[in-house]
Amino acid sequence: MVKPTVNDFVFSPKFRLARHFTYWFCYLLVWTFYWTSINFEFLHNAFKMLIWLPVFMAFNYPIMYIVVPRLLLKYKIFKFLVFIICWGIGGWFLTAFYRGYVFMPVLEWAGFPLLTYKILYDPISFLCLTTTAGCMTISSLTKRWVLKQRELAEVMQEKMTAQLQVLKAQLHPHFLFNTLNNIYSFALENSPKTPQMILKLSSLLSYMLYDCKEDEVLLEKELEVMQNYIDLEKERYGEKIDIS
Numbered sequence: 600m601v602k603p604t605v606n607d608f609v610f611s612p613k614f615r616l617a618r619h620f621t622y623w624f625c626y627l628l629v630w631t632f633y634w635t636s637i638n639f640e641f642l643h644n645a646f647k648m649l650i651w652l653p654v655f656m657a658f659n660y661p662i663m664y665i666v667v668p669r670l671l672l673k674y675k676i677f678k679f680l681v682f683i684i685c686w687g688i689g690g691w692f693l694t695a696f697y698r699g700y701v702f703m704p705v706l707e708w709a710g711f712p713l714l715t716y717k718i719l720y721d722p723i724s725f726l727c728l729t730t731t732a733g734c735m736t737i738s739s740l741t742k743r744w745v746l747k748q749r750e751l752a753e754v755m756q757e758k759m760t761a762q763l764q765v766l767k768a769q770l771h772p773h774f775l776f777n778t779l780n781n782i783y784s785f786a787l788e789n790s791p792k793t794p795q796m797i798l799k800l801s802s803l804l805s806y807m808l809y810d811c812k813e814d815e816v817l818l819e820k821e822l823e824v825m826q827n828y829i830d831l832e833k834e835r836y837g838e839k840i841d842i843s
Contacts, residue, residue, distance in 0.1 A: 609742070610742065610745070610746065622735075623652060623656070626655075626731070627645065627648050627649065627652065630644075630648050630727070631644045631645045631648050634647075634648075643711060646709065646711075647702075647706070650701070650702055650705055650706075651697075651702070651724070651727070654693065654694070654697050654728065655727075655728060655731050657693075658686075658690050658693065658728055658731075658732060659731055659732045659735045659736075661686075662683075662686065662732055662735070662736055663735050663736060663739045666679065666682055666683070666686075667736060667739060667740065670682065671740075672743070687729060690725065690728050690729065690732075691720070691725050693728075694720075694721065694724040694725050694728055695720045695721075698721060698724065775800075775804075777835060778796075778800055778831055778835070779800075781796070781831075781834060781835045782796050782797060782800065785834075792834065796831060796834060799827040799830055799831055800827075800831065802823070802824065802827050803824060803827055803828060803831070806820070806824045810824075829842055
């Protein structure tokens with residue numbers, strides 16, 4: 600069984616749930632440690648951030664999976680900006696509603712003091728909400744860009760391979776026809792070079808048909824093929840060919 604790599608974890612759809620879980624877990628830890636550095640109440644801060652996670656998710660995922668693909672990536676910039684402004688205004692009221700009807704009641708139920716949380720329209724909560732949306736959008740766009748670049752690289756590689764195959768298809772018949780004619784002439788003269796020329800041509804054809812498709816070829820094999828090709832051309836052109 601092949602172990603998944605970091606690349607698989609980041610880009611493979613198979614790890615989507617694990618990827619999102621890891622992101623939110625790290626997000627929770629970062630903000631918890633940040634607030635703990637101010638008030639030194641780790642469990643209190645972790646509990647608060649855990650309460651806010653559903654709001655952050657509800658605010659971010661529509662942007663990442665609906666607005667960005669359907670508007671921004673399709674260059675509907677004006678509609679995208681209008682939606683983001685309206686969505687941001689909605690987020691402002693969402694934080695106030697959530698603080699008043701969920702956050703503060705849960706803290707009160709858990710026995711935490713509410714002296715510092717009675718304000719409904721808290722700019723810090725709204726800033727955390729929008730910052731999270733921005734970070735997730737940037738990460739999503741970066742991931743899409745990397746995947747697009749890989750796709751373009753694969754297309755270019757396929758194009759180069761196709762061009763190489765076309766070049767081979769143009770080379771093989773011409774070279775093969777001339778070499779066979781040359782071998783035929785040597786055979787009519789009962790030349791002792793004929794078997795050796797057939798063997799070298801066979802080696803060349805085997806290389807072109809099979810070895811060229813491999814990702815790696817031994818340098819020794821490459822040199823052997825080059826030498827066979829040169830020898831066959833020497834037999835064809837004689838002293839008229841200059842090889843350097």
